[in-house]
Amino acid sequence: MAVMAETLRRPTAPALPGAGITCASARRLARTVLAEADVSPGCVADVLTVVSELVANAYCHAGGLTGFSISIRLGAVVVEVSDPSPQLPQERPWAPDQPGGFGWVISNRLTDSITIDVAHDGKTITALFGART
Secondary structure, X not given: OOOEEEEEEOOOOOOOOOOOOOHHHHHHXXXXXXXXXXXXXXXXXXXXXXXXXXXXXXXXXXXXXOEEEEEEEOOEXXXXXXXXXXXXXXXXXXXXXXXXXXXXXXXXXXXXXXXXXXXXXXXXXXXXXXXXX
């Protein structure tokens, strides 16, 4: 399978917080790439859920989003989400009286692997959905 990649990037210091990449725009881009690659409906659902969770977590916990990309490499789906915080994601204990707290757990369960690359200017989380196209 040929390598297909689409990337949506914005400067690391935007004029307005959150300018450019939203959960909706990241999901739209993901849908386009996955449709062109004829990815199975189950995999599409998993990828879209993880894209939503990782992008939302970047905004809620890491100071915003600095980059997003999705690609198909050798039959696997690769999603990369970058933010300006070097802090690693944390699983929060379940609290029935508090909304949320499941994004990182869900992302880990729906992917085949997740890696985190921390640099001086933030981190990139790479989610891999194995050969499930």
